[in-house]
Amino acid sequence: MWLMSMELGGYCNMISRAISGDGTVMAWKAGAELTKMEATWGLRIATGHKHAWYSGGGDASYENVPLVDANGKVLPFPIQGWVDAGAMVPTPEVQKAVRDGIFKGEYALPFYGDFPAMPEVERNVTWKMMLGEEATTKIIIDTFNKGGFDPSRDLLQSYRFIEGESLPQWREAGYGGGLLVDWNLKTSLDGLYAAGTQMFSPEDHSYAAATGRYAGRKAVAFAREMGESKISREQVEMEKARVYAPVKRSSGIEWKELHAGIARVMQYYVSEYKTESLLNMGLDALQKIEEESVPLLFALDPHKLMRSLEDISLLNYAKIIIQASLARKASSRPLDFHRIDYPTLDPSEWNKFLTIKLENGKVKTGELPLEFWGNMKQQYEAHNKDYKGVYKGK
Secondary structure (H helix, E strand, O other), rough: OOOOOOOOOOOOEEEEEEEEEEOHHHHHOOOOOOOOOOOEEEOOOOOOOOEEEEOOOOOOOOOOOOEEEEOOEEOOOOOOOOOOOOEEEHHHHHHHHHHHHHHHHHOOOOOOOOHOOOOOHHHHHHHHHHOEEEEEEEHHHEEEEEEOOOOOOOOEEEEOOOOOOOOOEEEEEEEOOOOOOOOEOOOOOOOOOHHHHHHOOOOOOOOOOOHHHHHHHHHHHHHHHHOOOOOOOHHHHHHHHHHHHHOOOOEEOOOHHHHHHHHHHHHHHOOOOOOOHHHHHHHHHHHHHHHHHHHHHHOOOHHHHHHHHHHHHHHHHHHHHHHHHHOOOEOOOOEEEEEOOOOOOOOOHHOOOOOOOOOOOOOEEEEEEOOOOHHHHOOOOHHHHHOOOHHOOO
């Protein structure tokens, strides 16, 4: 949504490149409640403007490799574990300390992953199994091996700090915003269940598998109670008309132009530092694009039709982010959310979840306390009596 670049390294996250907000937007239009949609962060990986993620020491599957500077000085980065700032990254305090140390001359660039310093068993498991067999890194490791890299002797250069920080106008939607669900993984709408990254504050692969099975089980139970429902033919025809509209035209605006326009609006008005005025200007600009440009979209083949529909989802997703950003009138470090007009970080009265939904065409906001889900063990058992005893060998 912030960076449109087809000639460089693609999109900026470690999850599916096909994600364009379709599921979230569909649920939003149906009236489902969302939360944490104001959370965004600096564009970090796989953009083509920065070195490819998974290619340098100190990231992701290299997290247990100690980092040293150009003079062999050990850096205070955490290894082997998860930290408060999220998976596989040092805390903001550690990042700042290292950055300050670079400017003071305490650390010399570039940094390196110090494989030779690792115990042999751990080094072999990391290089040959964890990196050598993971789909994302296997081709990288094979390339290094063919080039003569020896992890028992050689250090692997890290690209931290030498390629510069992300430009503030380039952001990405925070890996945390999504559908609000209850203990049955039901959204605020009866009959609509969510799993994986459609939910707020998700994790990754194993989380998606576990919640998918869980939500499916609950949805089946609900469907059995409800029986058959009637399809709204009028709604189906309206949706078909919307979906196929671009192929009815042979000229106008193509999907790349629309996508670039959405990205430019987000760069200008929803970048690192925000104000009420900027956010409202962003909403106005997106509304103008929706009213004037979307009706001109044309697609000459199925691929371009798909991209055109994704753009429309991205446009709606962008508007949701802005509405949620307007609702949070405070800055927040955990959300990487900064408002110039409300500069105080995490005031106690704003330590809460903000919810947002579409009701009769109007945006409605609400709030929930932190840990609103209650006691984890008690709530899980209360909502899963059919699973009682499963984990006790019964």
